[in-house]
Amino acid sequence: xxxxxxxAAPSNQVATFDLLRVPALGRFLxxxxxxxxxxxxxxxxxxxxxAHAFWxxxxxxxxxxxxxxxxxxxxLVVVVILLVGNLFCMACPFMLPRExxxxxxxxxxxxxxxxxxxxxxxxLFVFVLFVYELCDLWSDPWWTGVLIVGYFVAATxxxxxxxxxxxxxxxxxxxxxxxxxxxxxxxxxAIRDKDVCTHCKTHDCIQGRRDHSGETDMSTLKRLPVIQRxxxxxxxxxxxxxxxxxxxxxxxxxxxxxxxxxxxxxLPAAELTIxxxxxxxxxxxxxxxxxxxxxxxTFGAVLNAFAMISPVYALEQWAAGVTGLRVEWPILSxxxxxxxxxxxxxxxxxxxxxxxxxxxxREPILGVVNRFARSLIPIGFGIWLAHYGFHFFTGFLTxxxxxxxxxxxxxxxxxxxxxxxxxxxxxxxxxFPMQVGFMGxxxxxxxxxxxxxxxxMSPTRTWSAFAPWAVVHALLFASAYWIMMQPMDMRGxxxxx
Ligand code: SF4
Ligand code: SF4
Numbered sequence: 172x173x174x175x176x177x178x179a180a181p182s183n184q185v186a187t188f189d190l191l192r193v194p195a196l197g198r199f200l201x202x203x204x205x206x207x208x209x210x211x212x213x214x215x216x217x218x219x220x221x222a223h224a225f226w227x228x229x230x231x232x233x234x235x236x237x238x239x240x241x242x243x244x245x246x247l248v249v250v251v252i253l254l255v256g257n258l259f260c261m262a263c264p265f266m267l268p269r270e271x272x273x274x275x276x277x278x279x280x281x282x283x284x285x286x287x288x289x290x291x292x293x294x295l296f297v298f299v300l301f302v303y304e305l306c307d308l309w310s311d312p313w314w315t316g317v318l319i320v321g322y323f324v325a326a327t328x329x330x331x332x333x334x335x336x337x338x339x340x341x342x343x344x345x346x347x348x349x350x351x352x353x354x355x356x357x358x359x360x361a362i363r364d365k366d367v368c369t370h371c372k373t374h375d376c377i378q379g380r381r382d383h384s385g386e387t388d389m390s391t392l393k394r395l396p397v398i399q400r401x402x403x404x405x406x407x408x409x410x411x412x413x414x415x416x417x418x419x420x421x422x423x424x425x426x427x428x429x430x431x432x433x434x435x436x437x438l439p440a441a442e443l444t445i446x447x448x449x450x451x452x453x454x455x456x457x458x459x460x461x462x463x464x465x466x467x468x469t470f471g472a473v474l475n476a477f478a479m480i481s482p483v484y485a486l487e488q489w490a491a492g493v494t495g496l497r498v499e500w501p502i503l504s505x506x507x508x509x510x511x512x513x514x515x516x517x518x519x520x521x522x523x524x525x526x527x528x529x530x531x532x533r534e535p536i537l538g539v540v541n542r543f544a545r546s547l548i549p550i551g552f553g554i555w556l557a558h559y560g561f562h563f564f565t566g567f568l569t570x571x572x573x574x575x576x577x578x579x580x581x582x583x584x585x586x587x588x589x590x591x592x593x594x595x596x597x598x599x600x601x602x603f604p605m606q607v608g609f610m611g612x613x614x615x616x617x618x619x620x621x622x623x624x625x626x627x628m629s630p631t632r633t634w635s636a637f638a639p640w641a642v643v644h645a646l647l648f649a650s651a652y653w654i655m656m657q658p659m660d661m662r663g664x665x666x667x668x
Contacts, residue, residue, distance in 0.1 A: 224316025246563020553613020
């Protein structure tokens with residue numbers, strides 16, 4: 172069977188590549204336990220990291236928890252999202268204890284309606300960024316271990332109490348990061364043939380699959396026990412758009428009785444140009460919580476990179492001198508408020524005001540900001556990629572001597588050989604052009620998305636709608652470029668020690 176097939180589109184036929192049609196790989200992925208096969212090794216690695224965090228050396232470059240979390244995990248996540256898709260959520264080890272817990276604790280509560288949005292995750296996202304800077308988590312294996320254990324506990328408790336995938340959809344900051352980043356991925360879980368869904372009566376991809384054998388009465392069918400759950404993220408396949416909120420868990424693949432769900436190729440970032448209602452998400456451009464999530468994601472990328480260079484220390488010292496403060500948290504809070512709240516409010520508000528004037532519309536400023544917010548995602552992801560990619564590509568081999576050293580400390584024998592501490596990764600001179608390339612691609616993606624949004628907003632004054640946002644994206648690129656030009660802390664590796 173060909174792995175390239177034609178699927179029906181509203182106006183044309185689109186040739187797509189379906190990963191689930193690849194002979195051996197597709198069969199493995201369609202196997203109901205394939206997700207667990209990914210999760211178990213990662214859970215094992217997670218347990219090793221926790222053990223090393225609490226009982227291993229407390230020097231971060233020699234500790235598996237600090238090194239793998241802050242250098243390898245973060246770097247691999249963004250690289251894999253760019254090249255493939257949201258595979259981390261697919262293989263997420265935090266979900267394994269949760270699945271086990273659900274064998275004994277059947278959640279009874281629905282997630283509170285007031286929190287059925289991204290606000291809990293936004294608060295946690297900012298909290299983690301803040302604690303990371305305040306406590307220098309990258310240099311603290313013990314607290315990194317606490318963070319990992321806390322994550323396991325939080326995921327298990329939330330999903331033991333609340334139905335569905337409440338933790339993934341509303342709480343997990345890593346998941347939100349992956350959801351936004353995977354808008355740039357080349358793969359998405361999607362239907363193969365719209366006609367099949369049109370004639371589908373049971374909608375098992377979201378309702379869950381029941382034992383259909385011989386039963387045709389829908390009211391009776393709905394009372395039968397579910398033998399394969401449907402999408403816990405509330406994404407109904409025929410109306411699903413893109414990767415937002417999709418954990419790549421493949422439950423919809425296993426549940427669909429018509430084998431009509433695949434993992435399809437698509438144009439990266441194209442989902443950001445689509446307006447209208449999305450299943451499980453609603454209307455992106457009317458959700459202020461999504462605007463805030465994108466804002467924190469994008470400006471947080473700049474802030475997180477800025478915190479790695481020496482000017483931030485000069486800024487903190489200057490603020491301490493002016494205010495007389497002798498503790499860091501109020502100063503750091505001030506920097507966070509300026510970069511994540513005031514700066515976006517001024518910049519995005521100004522861009523929206525100019526757009527309103529340019530296209531002569533009475534749409535509220537907040538409405539215009541909401542409309543263009545998703546155009547920030549490509550440049551935001553480009554900055555994260557440049558930053559995390561720097562640490563990963565300059566230090567990816569450092570895991571070898573740290574693992575060798577850990578084995579010696581654990582069993583007293585150099586089973587993996589003597590530690591090769593000289594191993595590191597590519598030189599910064601090689602990585603810098605890659606960083607610029609990632610950010611350049613992000614800038615281009617943001618411009619293209621903004622241009623499409625501008626055209627939809629005003630076909631006759633597209634340039635007037637587009638120009639202010641193009642300037643915003645260029646400003647973000649320029650500030651990130653300046654940051655990447657500075658000498659960076661080599662966090663988690665010996666190179667800068
Ligand atoms: S994806 Fe499958 S279960 Fe869902 S509507 Fe389409 S055919 Fe039905
Ligand atoms: S079940 Fe939902 S979250 Fe899982 S892969 Fe399908 S659409 Fe994505």
